[in-house]
Amino acid sequence: MDAAITPGSVQQPVLVIMGVSGSGKSTVAGILAGQLGWDLEEGDDLHPAENVAKMASGIPLTDEDRWPWLDTIASWIIEHTMAGIPGIITCSALKKIYRDRLREKNVVFVHLSGSKEQIGRRLTARMDHYMPPSLLDSQIATLEPPGPDENTIVVDVGRTPAEEAAEVVRRLGLSPASGSSALGHPHPGRSSAAGQPGDTAGA
Numbered sequence: 294m295d296a297a298i299t300p301g302s303v304q305q306p307v308l309v310i311m312g313v314s315g316s317g318k319s320t321v322a323g324i325l326a327g328q329l330g331w332d333l334e335e336g337d338d339l340h341p342a343e344n345v346a347k348m349a350s351g352i353p354l355t356d357e358d359r360w361p362w363l364d365t366i367a368s369w370i371i372e373h374t375m376a377g378i379p380g381i382i383t384c385s386a387l388k389k390i391y392r393d394r395l396r397e398k399n400v401v402f403v404h405l406s407g408s409k410e411q412i413g414r415r416l417t418a419r420m421d422h423y424m425p426p427s428l429l430d431s432q433i434a435t436l437e438p439p440g441p442d443e444n445t446i447v448v449d450v451g452r453t454p455a456e457e458a459a460e461v462v463r464r465l466g467l468s469p470a471s472g473s474s475a476l477g478h479p480h481p482g483r484s485s486a487a488g489q490p491g492d493t494a495g496a
């Protein structure tokens with residue numbers, strides 16, 4: 294963990310929940326947004342249609358494919374940091390140069406990290422998503438784990454989604470926002486955020 298991140302040290306943060314496909318980004322982000330009452334954006338939904346078609350056909354994205362997508366994500370982040378409104382966005386953010394595009398003073402990266410076997414099992418079981426499990430190898434090969442100077446906490450994904458979310462809340466000292474967002478991005482409450490296996494810890 295970045296030594297600079299202590300509970301409560303980042304005010305009105307925007308959390309970028311990152312990690313390879315299947316690491317649990319959408320699930321954990323949904324729980325956190327529900328608990329905190331913060332805006333939630335699903336990075337998967339911001340891909341241009343060509344990117345989705347490419348991934349669905351089993352072809353990994355290139356840097357050139359990802360830049361427009363990352364720019365859209367960066368805009369969402371800036372909208373929130375400029376307004377001083379906390380938020381949560383999912384984005385694989387696999388390379389440092391991608392994170393550099395997203396980095397802002399109040400941005401904290403939450404890296405969901407696990408083994409290929411653990412995450413592969415989840416991808417194989419996940420039926421309702423365009424991303425094929427066959428792309429996990431390229432996701433892992435592309436991943437540059439954030440360095441100690443990248444305002445990141447690393448969360449081990451070997452537990453229930455609720456436990457992982459609770460660790461994020463505890464380590465960042467987060468509490469529910471007092472008011473609702475003025476930006477018109479209420480958290481969509483993705484159905485995948487609820488009722489996860491073992492999700493019994495009061496999420």
Ligand SMILES: Nc1ncnc2c1ncn2[C@@H]1O[C@H](COP(=O)(O)OP(=O)(O)O)[C@@H](O)[C@H]1O
Pocket residue numbers: 312313314315316317318319320321383415416418419420450451452453454457485489490
């Ligand atoms: N901690 C967990 N334990 C078991 N299964 C999980 C956990 N987190 C997520 N899952 C499941 O793994 C699959 C991938 O999770 P998802 O949130 O879609 O990952 P990502 O958004 O990173 O691709 C989903 O089917 C989800 O229900």
Ligand SMILES: O=C(O)[C@H](O)[C@@H](O)[C@H](O)[C@H](O)COP(=O)(O)O
Pocket residue numbers: 313314315318319336337340353354359384385386387422424432
């Ligand atoms: O950069 C990429 O190669 C993709 O953006 C990928 O990393 C991302 O994760 C997809 O959107 C799949 O969606 P899931 O992460 O939800 O599987």
